[in-house]
Amino acid sequence: MSDHHHKETFITKYIFSTDHKMIAKQFLITGMFMAIIGMLMSAIFRVQLANPGEYSILYELLPGGWLNEDGGLNPDKYLALVTMHGTILVFWVLTAGLSGTFANFLIPLQIGARDMASGFINMLSYWFFFIATVVLLSSLFVESGPASGGWTIYPPLSALPQAIPGSGTGMTLWLYSITLFVVGSLLGGLNYIVTILNLRTKGMSMQRLPLTVWALLITAILGVLSFPVLLSCGLLLLFDRSFGTSFYLSDIIINGEALHNVGGSPILFEHLFWFLGHPEVYIILLPALGIVSEVIAVNSRKPIFGYKAMVGALLLIAFLSFIVWGHHMFMTGMNPFLGSVFTFTTLLIAIPSAVKVFNYLATLWRANIRFTPAMLFAIGTVSAFITGGLTGLILGDSALDINVHDTYFVVGHFHIVMGLSAIYGMFAGVYHWFPKMYGKMMNKTLGYVHFWGTFICAYGVFFPMHFLGLAGLPRRYYTNSSFPMFDGLADINEIITFFALAGAIVQAIFIFNFFYSIFKGTKTTANPWKSNTLEWTTPIERIHGNWPGELPVVTRWAYDYSKPGMDEDFVMQNVPLKEGEEEH
């Protein structure tokens, strides 16, 4: 494996590093950078929705040519912003930023391995992601604008530059970028799976894995099985766009010209897309739930309740996530019988989800909770998972979906259950493992302000959206002032925009705290949270190879908190069982 005596130059240490901890930080910082861009985009289109067609100082951030002559935002570019916001948040922040960071960081440290199975492939995974990032961002500056057909890029809109300017060069770059992204994420995912299966230290049986690692393993499997389908889906679209094939196109007249394409079906695209797209939701969510399980157990000073049920629920959710994709397509004209099947499988997901929520609640029951900023965000995740998960029972029911499909009800739902849960989970992870990453502590008070500000603003943004949806307002509308029936909704839009801007400002506190703490933060101790897992047995100063001497040997599960008969309220995984002590 890795040679821990070799000399590291600046380039091998910070740029082309094969050390999983450095690669994790590269993913994290790239993810944060993209999150800021994605958030600014949302701030801009929220301003447009509150004051349709009016100029705003925020528009100065946009590249040239995105505004109308009167200074208002161009409707095409509004769609471009919505599309790029979705793409960036779903793939760049909550897939690569979340899994990329924590799978890289935690897997070797928590299973007791010196590094990933292949450090080189791991490095490649980041650099493919990096190039994908550059390509995606470059598409913001092409003359016809970036992809604008929604992050789901349904053809024919995404296939025909005549239909929307963003489907020109911007869309081509989007497809190249996603191709690179998928390659990167497959390289990463395979590495995670191999590492977890093969490199666990002595005694680290699957039944003793921390739930974070379980969640990351299942996430990686989901990614490896579903991302290739997105890749082929995108390739066929590329063929339709560039080589005149008709996989997705048929019977089209655009700009008065009848196209030659016959026999293709956009519905095929939707099936392929959502075959990735739905597991993708869980690729985003599961790592967050894994992190939250760990953070809640550590800070409750209690074992996570129902470890086996938690693993079982993760497995069941992962399995079901592959047979529910049709619930995104109830209204496409798909056979109604198929709609029934997908309704059935979709609503079943509520069962393992409910089990997870009850187990979190049971973990908090009679705990001795320590409110670190990470713990606050973990509780925030559970709250968002409850609030957003419940509205899934409406959307997953095909009969009800008829009237809320593609309205703001959906926007509210997935931003809470997937967006907030996952981003809170990511924040929880950053606050919790920051001392391990940088050897410093993040400022606690700023963390508290960040949590409470975010928590209030986020519900202020996304909860009212349910009402917009129930009023019938479709998503992706440049303005809703064209329909008198929506005139009453202007106030709600202003409230949402207010909270969105306030929420964006609150994030500056986090960014500040993050960078301030890297350089000026107080020094951490070896195990600041009194946690059981193996990463806290490594030295504070980062070393390539993680442990200076022998690898730790694991003798117990990760959740012996407040175990009766022990000297302290935590027992690390490498502490041998006492005489007569039973494993949980």
Place this chain on the structure above:
Amino acid sequence: MTNLLIALVVILAIAALVQLVRVNELLSEITNEDTNSVTDDDNNKNGILFLLTIPLFLGFVVWQMVTWDHLLLPPASSVHGAEIDSLMKVSMTLILIVFFALTPMLFFFAYKYRGKKGNTAYFFSHNNKLEVVWTVVPTIILTALIIYGLRTWDRAMNPDLSQATVIEVYSKQFDWTARYAGEDNVLGQSSYLLVKGKNTLGVDMLDEPSSDDIVTREVHLPVNKPVLLKFRSRDVIHSAFLPHFRVQMNCVPGLSTQFGFTPTKTTEQMKLEEGEDFEYVLLCNKICGSAHFNMQMKFIVESEEDYNKWISSQESLETTLTLK
């Protein structure tokens, strides 16, 4: 210049914040060794904030439900829509009950079990009985909900359409056109290759049933009579959304889709209930390009007499296309 000033202010604000945090950390370093470890005081403050969250968050939710209730869609104006509304009521009640039970529980636990030095948490790693209960109970509730949902879906998708008026709804960037099937109630064949000049829908005029088809830019429907909407698209995917009827279906190029329903309230009735400016409207609900937000067509539901009067005043497609 303004930009420069803004940049300056931002930089100063960051510098001030750095100093503030630094002072704070130095101060607490003097009094207490580890500034960033959590104290009982922190636990109390955050615990109380979580306790306050219960009334504030739930109050915010209730406030929205009360204040914005009048903005929500009125009860459905169609037969199947009324059934969907009942299902919606049941599902909504259910999720609100669960929401109003679990959210306070979560935040109350956070408050109640906030940490204190010297306290010990209760070692409680699993309990099979409890876990079985909270697996089985949701399963039973969901089974009922699934069965109810599927029945409603099945009835909404399979109405009796033997007597239905057939109307084609044709979408393109960025407007809608309707084509009534005429007296024979059969739509003539059409092809995108035949779109030319005034024949904007590409109707095959050599096909017998085409001659009495009627093309209009708004849709009139007789009340309490089933109607079958057939959808086609010329360019990209659009979605025909008629929120008041609880009707939605995508319009897909190269694919024919449909939705049948029975309107139960006339526009006049709705104006009386909802206000003078009420109109039924068809919206596009699938991102389709720059004017997606303004792609609409008026629907009017009226008595059968009024409908017959209106339809007989419309000119047939044959007339439209042959008159120069």
